[in-house]
Amino acid sequence: MSSRPSASSTTSSRHAASAAATQASPAGRFITLEGGEGVGKSTNVAFVVAELEAHGLEVVRTREPGGSERAEAIRQLLLDPAPAESLSDDAELLLMFAARAQHLAATIRPALARGAWVVCDRFTDATFAYQGGGRNLPLADISALESLVQKGLQPDLTLLLDMPVEAARGRLAARRAETGEGADRIEQEAEQFFEAVRVGYHMRRDADPERFATIDAGQSLEAVQADIAAVLAARVAAWQANTATDEQP
Numbered sequence: 618m619s620s621r622p623s624a625s626s627t628t629s630s631r632h633a634a635s636a637a638a639t640q641a642s643p644a645g646r647f648i649t650l651e652g653g654e655g656v657g658k659s660t661n662v663a664f665v666v667a668e669l670e671a672h673g674l675e676v677v678r679t680r681e682p683g684g685s686e687r688a689e690a691i692r693q694l695l696l697d698p699a700p701a702e703s704l705s706d707d708a709e710l711l712l713m714f715a716a717r718a719q720h721l722a723a724t725i726r727p728a729l730a731r732g733a734w735v736v737c738d739r740f741t742d743a744t745f746a747y748q749g750g751g752r753n754l755p756l757a758d759i760s761a762l763e764s765l766v767q768k769g770l771q772p773d774l775t776l777l778l779d780m781p782v783e784a785a786r787g788r789l790a791a792r793r794a795e796t797g798e799g800a801d802r803i804e805q806e807a808e809q810f811f812e813a814v815r816v817g818y819h820m821r822r823d824a825d826p827e828r829f830a831t832i833d834a835g836q837s838l839e840a841v842q843a844d845i846a847a848v849l850a851a852r853v854a855a856w857q858a859n860t861a862t863d864e865q866p
């Protein structure tokens with residue numbers, strides 16, 4: 618399991634969220650970051666949170682698998698490479714959705730209901746990419762679980778950090794050399810698996826282009842964050858315009 622500290626945490630806004638924001642429709646406030654290993658999700662989740670907070674919004678930062686106490690326990694089961702017994706592909710898929718069901722109930726839905734924004738490091742697109750693309754499990758089975766667990770709830774915006782697999786794995790190797798952190802159970806897969814994951818993400822993006830913003834993650838961090846900031850500024854402006862319209866007598 619990754620040792621980086623990205624478990625669910627609530628970050629209060631520097632300015633209190635306005636009463637209007639709290640009463641507004643939840644639409645527009647659920648943001649996910651997706652992409653393969655080493656593309657910069659962890660680095661940029663913090664940046665997305667800071668940008669939204671700079672707009673005066675309350676933000677809950679969370680991640681999958683995990684994001685609540687019980688869901689984090691399932692994460693441990695999923696990612697721990699230690700047990701000699703291999704985890705079946707079906708068990709992996711079901712555990713991903715068990716963790717998600719708990720995460721939605723304990724963290725995501727309550728946050729959205731009280732008017733907070735939610736920024737989540739990976740969500741169901743990862744299941745389509747990893748279990749669908751990487752493990753080759755039937756997409757229809759994943760869609761059925763998605764309906765069961767999410768009951769129509771979808772992210773409003775998904776930032777897909779995209780770059781060639783080999784370069785991203787180079788970044789990951791450098792990070793591991795620096796931190797001494799080992800590879801988790803899924804990170805131990807071969808390069809071919811991650812190429813299939815990337816194709817899986819592209820399929821999800823191409824099926825729902827309105828929801829996705831693709832960010833060229835191979836750029837410098839400054840350029841990546843400038844692109845993300847532009848997407849977020851447009852998103853917050855649209856949300857504020859909708860909120861103002863909803864408030865008209």
Ligand SMILES: Nc1ncnc2c1ncn2[C@@H]1O[C@H](COP(=O)(O)OP(=O)(O)O)[C@@H](O)[C@H]1O
Pocket residue numbers: 652653654655656657658659660661788789791792834835836837838839841
């Ligand atoms: N745009 C970038 N250019 C160069 N290095 C980057 C960039 N974004 C992230 N990194 C570095 O790459 C490594 C992997 O980033 P990280 O955010 O941990 O990726 P992920 O969470 O997607 O696995 C880290 O060492 C990070 O500092």
Ligand SMILES: Cc1cn([C@H]2C[C@H](O)[C@@H](COP(=O)(O)OP(=O)(O)O)O2)c(=O)[nH]c1=O
Pocket residue numbers: 619653654655658659681682696713738739740741743744745747748803804
């Ligand atoms: C949410 C999710 C994650 N995963 C995998 C992707 C990662 O290899 C692993 C843990 O995620 P994460 O800690 O976000 O990985 P990273 O090292 O890129 O920051 O779980 C799935 O296979 N399916 C899923 O539905």
